[in-house]
Amino acid sequence: MYSSSPADAPLVREPVHAPVAHLIRGGIVEGIHYGSVVVLGADQEVQLQLGDIEAAFYPRSALKPLQAVAMVRAGLPLDGELLSLTAASHSGEERHLAGSRRILELAGLTEGHLRNVPDLPYDPVVRDAWVREGRMPSRLAQNCSGKHAAMLYTCMLNGWSLEDYLDPGHPLQQAVAEIVEDLTGQRVARVTVDGCGAPLFSISLHGLARATARITTAVPGTPEARVADAMREHAEMASGSGRDVAALMRAVPGLLSKDGFEGVQVAALADGRAVAVKIADGANRARVPVTAAALARAGVNPELLTEFAGEPLLGGGEPVGCVRPVRALDPVPSTACV
Numbered sequence: 001m002y003s004s005s006p007a008d009a010p011l012v013r014e015p016v017h018a019p020v021a022h023l024i025r026g027g028i029v030e031g032i033h034y035g036s037v038v039v040l041g042a043d044q045e046v047q048l049q050l051g052d053i054e055a056a057f058y059p060r061s062a063l064k065p066l067q068a069v070a071m072v073r074a075g076l077p078l079d080g081e082l083l084s085l086t087a088a089s090h091s092g093e094e095r096h097l098a099g100s101r102r103i104l105e106l107a108g109l110t111e112g113h114l115r116n117v118p119d120l121p122y123d124p125v126v127r128d129a130w131v132r133e134g135r136m137p138s139r140l141a142q143n144c145s146g147k148h149a150a151m152l153y154t155c156m157l158n159g160w161s162l163e164d165y166l167d168p169g170h171p172l173q174q175a176v177a178e179i180v181e182d183l184t185g186q187r188v189a190r191v192t193v194d195g196c197g198a199p200l201f202s203i204s205l206h207g208l209a210r211a212t213a214r215i216t217t218a219v220p221g222t223p224e225a226r227v228a229d230a231m232r233e234h235a236e237m238a239s240g241s242g243r244d245v246a247a248l249m250r251a252v253p254g255l256l257s258k259d260g261f262e263g264v265q266v267a268a269l270a271d272g273r274a275v276a277v278k279i280a281d282g283a284n285r286a287r288v289p290v291t292a293a294a295l296a297r298a299g300v301n302p303e304l305l306t307e308f309a310g311e312p313l314l315g316g317g318e319p320v321g322c323v324r325p326v327r328a329l330d331p332v333p334s335t336a337c338v
């Protein structure tokens, strides 16, 4: 246990976000992305904060590594690709569907036991092909199916009921809440329902960074280390081909990173340095460059991060600007912006 008595829950208040990235077109600030950012040093001290890192927020799928740790602690006997898929917001590629099916099979169950909401594949290319083939939204294709299959497997192994595994009072979800509080070191502020149907726990951005650093710094062989290893070694199973989060994990040695809907990203290094980002309006185009800039502030070599600096803004098909993290985040003045 990390936190013998977790601190109070984060405050539920309107978050006071700050500018985190500028949209520059032709040398003028055309737009401003607001958000919050925390950078933790290896000693877990806050090295940089922007916006509101202590307010209650929803980490969405950036919570999945914590949920996976809870399942492994409850006896989930997975590693490698299938454990990575357990913590995935997957793209809906065939390998992801096959992996979710395999987890269900190991539990002696079928797709019919899943209670996540049917959806089309998350990745636009995979989704377009899916629709062209006339396929319908499905529970297996939904980006959280690995997590749900693993939740069912964990219930089977513990003799817990299957029909109501998404109820926040179910022993599985109680176990998840306990691990979330242990790893973040704070009480959960609110419990609501995530898009997929699973309980969604509200913590602070600071708590998310701290929890993820605890996962990457855990002793080898522990549930935390098993989840970190699986996700790092099988980054495409935790996301998909061509996903920025997988590319980021490959680019930065030892990095564990997880994205969540509505502009959330967390990333932690093996020595405990960690960053967490929330873009106020959920904009993906700001999430990646802001995460990269925060990692540079945490001491990651900026040369490893150049491909995440942000897509150029086009005018007449030519680059005329870019999304640029604010100066407080950007250690190297960018030359990419026109």
Ligand SMILES: NC(=O)C[C@H](N)C(=O)O
Binding pocket: 060, 061, 062, 089, 143, 144, 194, 195, 196, 197, 259, 260, 261, 262
């Ligand atoms: N990637 C995500 O954040 C997905 C989220 N867990 C949902 O169910 O909507």
